Amino acid sequence: MLIFYIWVSVRLLIMTTESRRDIFQAIADPTRRRIIELLSTKPMNLVTLAEHFEISRPAISQQIKVLEECSVIETRREGRETFCSIRPGELKKLADWAERYAPLWEEKINAFEAYVNKLHSSKNNKHGKAK
């Protein structure tokens, strides 16, 4: 277990030091992770978003800028307000990546169930045709 966490951390560290603006850099910072979590429930304007944090609004703006460069969120200005929303496509990459390593038995069993259903119905069809 510990090895797994170390391995993930090292992976993330390598990705961060490579300074790539991608999803992995986006989630390397706890504030940015919290922003992603908040925005994945609903889009918010910057002021509302900043209210969830102890740190200053400019500091949040800075993190928003990084997230935008990582293509994880997008911002839209309306008058004096800035609206932030999630771009789910990038987050999906992260989910896909992590899925390979997590012992998601439940997903495996769900995949198995889907396959059993498919197999069962294809056998039924064949049987029906034979009649």
Next chain:
Amino acid sequence: MEKLNEIDKRVLTIKKTFDAPRRIVWEAWTNPDHIIHWWAPSGMKIQVLCHEFKVGGQWKYSMPMPDGSEFISEGVYSEIDEPSKIVTSANFRPMTEGVTIHVLFEEENGKTHFTFSVVHPTEEYCRQQEKMGFYNGWGSAFVRLDEFVGSAGVEE
């Protein structure tokens, strides 16, 4: 009784009822021609390196990673009672090691009650795995994200 309780603390169990007769569920679970279709997470492929379906027989699947490495799942069958029970050791390095998987198949009115249990060597390890796979913030976040991506994907 104490012993049973003690084992309970080290087990993660998933129960399902499949709308298919037991022989089909058994076949899908045990035949490598079928296993390759459901074992790997979506978008990934697996290769069956070995599949000796007998007591003491080894199974070993490989999943190639995008970075060129291979992810190996393997184990040894310790009990096969066709068509109702399979027990096997299992290693999914690097994240799950030294667990025992018990799979039970019970038929009732053309449906199959399916019980999948993962027995961990210690309670602590079980809790860690549980957090990681089921209740961990990331785990549940991914489920939500998947739903979110699924619904947002239509617009994209």
